[in-house]
Structures are given as structure tokens and as C-alpha cells.
Amino acid sequence: MTAPPAALFRRWVHVREEDAAGVRVFRPADRPLPPARGRDGLEFRAGGIFAYLRPGPTDAPVAVVGRWSTPARDRIALTYPPDARAGDAPTGYEIVELTPDLLRLRPV
Amino acid sequence: MAFTGRLAPGAVREWCGTMPVHRRLLDTDPGYARAREEIETFTFDAAREEPPPLGLVTIPTIVHVVWSRPEQNVTDEQVASQIETLNRDFRKTNEDVAILPPVWAPVAADADIEFALVDVTRTRTEVAAFDTDDGVKSARTGGVDPVSTDTHLNLWVCQLGGGLLGYAQFPGGPAETDGVVVTYTAFGSTGTAAAPFDLGRTSTHEVGHWLNLRHIWGDDGDGCGGSDFVDDTPNQGGPNYGRPTYPKVSCNNAPHGDMFVNYMDYTDDAAMVMFTRGQAARMAAALRGPRSGLLAAAATS
Numbered sequence: 528m529t530a531p532p533a534a535l536f537r538r539w540v541h542v543r544e545e546d547a548a549g550v551r552v553f554r555p556a557d558r559p560l561p562p563a564r565g566r567d568g569l570e571f572r573a574g575g576i577f578a579y580l581r582p583g584p585t586d587a588p589v590a591v592v593g594r595w596s597t598p599a600r601d602r603i604a605l606t607y608p609p610d611a612r613a614g615d616a617p618t619g620y621e622i623v624e625l626t627p628d629l630l631r632l633r634p635v
Numbered sequence: 636m637a638f639t640g641r642l643a644p645g646a647v648r649e650w651c652g653t654m655p656v657h658r659r660l661l662d663t664d665p666g667y668a669r670a671r672e673e674i675e676t677f678t679f680d681a682a683r684e685e686p687p688p689l690g691l692v693t694i695p696t697i698v699h700v701v702w703s704r705p706e707q708n709v710t711d712e713q714v715a716s717q718i719e720t721l722n723r724d725f726r727k728t729n730e731d732v733a734i735l736p737p738v739w740a741p742v743a744a745d746a747d748i749e750f751a752l753v754d755v756t757r758t759r760t761e762v763a764a765f766d767t768d769d770g771v772k773s774a775r776t777g778g779v780d781p782v783s784t785d786t787h788l789n790l791w792v793c794q795l796g797g798g799l800l801g802y803a804q805f806p807g808g809p810a811e812t813d814g815v816v817v818t819y820t821a822f823g824s825t826g827t828a829a830a831p832f833d834l835g836r837t838s839t840h841e842v843g844h845w846l847n848l849r850h851i852w853g854d855d856g857d858g859c860g861g862s863d864f865v866d867d868t869p870n871q872g873g874p875n876y877g878r879p880t881y882p883k884v885s886c887n888n889a890p891h892g893d894m895f896v897n898y899m900d901y902t903d904d905a906a907m908v909m910f911t912r913g914q915a916a917r918m919a920a921a922l923r924g925p926r927s928g929l930l931a932a933a934a935t936s
Contacts, residue, residue, distance in 0.1 A: 538797075540797050540798055542798075543876075556796065556797045557796065560797060560798030561798055562795075562798050562799065562800050562818055562820055562821055562829075562832060563798050563800070563876075564800055564832070564837075564840075564874075564876065564901040564902070564903075565874050565876070565901040566797065566798050566799070568797070581856070582874075582901075583854070584805070584844075584849060584850065584854045585802055585803045585804060585805060585844045586799070586800075586801060586802040586803060586840075586841065586844070587767035587799075587802040588767065588797075588799075615856055615857045615873070616856070
């Protein structure tokens with residue numbers, strides 16, 4: 528187990544129009560973002576908790592709360608509560624790039 | 636679906652700041668869950684009984700402009716453009732209904748609902764961007780309180796954070812947060828409205844929720860098991876974005892595919908042009924049931 532970089536621990540919004548070559552692009556939720564109908568997102572917290580955020584039935588984000596671990600360097604494994612994982616939600620990512628302004632993740 | 640159990644109690648509480656409105660209400664307010672069940676039972680029965688049409692219902696509407704930067708203080712002209720769009724979309728007088736694939740023309744509906752602007756409030760705030768925690772709906776948190784939610788639609792316009800265009804509250808929720816919220820760059824069809832959300836359809840979508848409509852894909856992620864509780868919308872996988880081309884097939888719904896032209900999908904403003912008859916019936920049931928105060932107000936005005 529290796530600790531992920533501290534920069535990971537914040538709320539990120541998926542800017543899907545910037546996705547390329549199977550890599551998902553996330554931007555910090557507290558910065559100006561281009562509006563879009565239905566953005567998903569991720570929030571990582573120290574201590575092994577994450578939230579997968581997706582648009583809920585009235586468009587406000589719905590959080591599915593699970594646990595993250597780091598099985599290898601630059602890898603994040605995600606564990607969802609029973610029956611809580613949406614069919615298309617990744618169970619792991621490779622961290623392709625992480626800066627204070629940008630997170631690029633490849634689903635694995 | 637959302638999950639908040641099996642974590643340390645502190646963790647759950649800590650997360651409530653990011654909890655969605657609908658889910659937060661379901662988890663923390665047993666009365667809301669019960670109200671939602673009763674509304675769905677009523678709506679199901681109303682659809683089966685096919686009651687006579689209500690006729691034209693006009694909903695008195697109050698727009699609350701909440702701004703911290705001058706450009707967010709949208710003009711009366713921009714407010715008027717939004718009301719005009721709502722009236723066109725809910726009466727099927729929108730000219731762009733012409734883009735409908737012919738197969739869906741027979742189910743496109745005039746919902747027989749109009750909106751009358753009765754007031755515009757303007758509030759200056761220190762809040763740079765509002766979250767979905769309903770902060771904009773209370774003066775205590777930098778917003779402005781709603782007015783007469785049993786007889787009026789309250790529509791807040793502000794800067795929303797996280798790239799969010801808008802969000803709504805279903806019938807059956809607390810009166811003090813009842814209404815819809817739209818970000819100022821997706822409001823109306825002039826001024827600060829910016830492409831591709833510059834035709835006022837965010838408000839059409841949110842008011843659809845406010846009148847009890849669900850997303851057309853059934854709110855089950857990309858699965859095929861969810862339902863919007865409306866019979867004349869095709870079963871659909873997940874949301875559509877942008878401006879799809881017909882036909883776009885999912886969930887064995889060939890040959891016609893997803894009804895991405897529906898206001899309750901996630902396509903661009905220029906791509907969504909219709910409610911269905913089933914959706915209109917569901918909104919009428921909301922007006923007969925949980926939002927009957929609007930009918931009573933219309934009858935006496």
C-alpha cells in the first residue's frame with residue numbers, strides 16, 4: 528500500500544468533453560467549470576473514503592460512498608457498498624496525471 | 636443507488652454536505668419518503684382512471700434573481716424570455732418541434748400549462764457560487780426565501796457551482812425549499828444565456844421535475860431496468876448528451892431508439908423539443924394531487 532498524493536483529496540468534476548484515448552479528465556469542483564447537463568464526479572478523502580457523484584433524479588448530484596485503496600503506485604481500487612455500484616462505475620483507476628488543477632484517470 | 640449506511644456515524648454526518656437534495660430528504664425526513672409514496676400511488680391511480688382534462692392551468696411564477704457579480708443580475712427582458720419559453724414548451728407552440736422524427740409527432744403533447752410572471756425579486760449576495768444544499772433558497776444562507784409555494788412556482792436564478800445547470804424539488808418536499816434553481820448562464824434565451832444551453836430548456840426540464848416528471852432513462856445509471864413511470868416514452872439506457880442523430884438505439888428499443896428529443900433527457904437545448912402525452916398526464920396528476928393548491932389559486936384568480 529502506498530499513500531496517494533495529497534492533491535487527490537478533494538472533490539473533482541468529470542469534464543467529459545476533454546476525455547481522450549480512454550482517459551477521463553476531472554477538474555476541481557470549486558473552480559469555474561463549463562456548465563453541462565449532468566456531470567459526474569469523484570471526491571476522495573484521506574482515511575480511505577470516496578464518493579462517486581452522479582446526477583440524481585432532480586439533477587442535484589447523488590453520492591455513492593465507498594472505500595478506496597492503493598494496491599500499487601498510481602493505482603486506486605474502489606470498493607462500493609453492496610448493490611450500490613452503478614453498472615458503469617469503474618472499480619479502479621490508473622492515475623495518469625495529477626496536479627492541483629487537473630486529474631486524469633484511466634479506468635482499469 | 637445512494638448509500639449512506641455501514642460507515643462510521645461521523646462519516647455519514649460529514650458527508651451530508653454533499654448529499655443530494657432528494658436523497659437527503661429521503662434519509663432525514665421520514666415524512667418526505669411517505670409523501671413521495673403517496674404521490675406515486677395517487678399518480679398511478681390517476682393515470683389508470685383517465686380523468687377529464689383539467690383545461691388550461693396558469694401557474695403564478697415568482698423569479699428570484701440572486702447575484703454577486705453584476706452580470707448575474709439578469710435583466711427583466713431575460714426573465715421575460717424564460718417565461719415565454721416555458722409557455723411555448725408546455726403548450727407545444729415551440730417552432731422547433733418541427734425537428735421531431737415523425738414517429739414521435741403523434742405522442743408530442745400540449746401539457747396545457749402556462750406560466751404568469753407575478754414578481755421578480757432581486758437579492759445581492761456574498762456567495763460566489765451556490766451548491767445544491769438549497770442555500771440560495773434562504774436569506775440566512777445568502778439567498779432569498781420562497782413565497783407562497785403552495786400557490787406559486789418559485790424559480791431562483793443564481794451562479795451554481797460545479798458546472799451545474801439547474802436542479803429541482805419534486806412534489807412532496809418541504810415548503811421552505813420548494814421550487815427550481817437555474818444557473819444564470821442557462822436561464823432564458825437572451826442576455827447571459829450561453830450556448831448550447833441558451834434556449835431556456837433548463838427551466839423547462841426543472842419545472843418538469845417540479846411537476847413530478849422523472850428522467851426519461853429512469854435514473855438507473857446506464858441500465859435498462861429503471862422507469863420514468865410513463866408508458867409512451869421508450870425504455871432507454873442512460874442519458875443522452877449533445878445533439879444525437881436519429882435513431883440512437885439502447886435497451887433493445889430499435890428501430891426508433893431513445894427519445895432524445897424529450898425535455899427530460901440531457902441533450903442540448905436545441906435538441907429537446909417535446910413532452911409526451913404520458914408525461915402531460917403525469918403533470919396533470921401532480922396538479923390534481925400534491926400541487927392542487929395551484930389549481931385552487933388559478934380558480935380564484
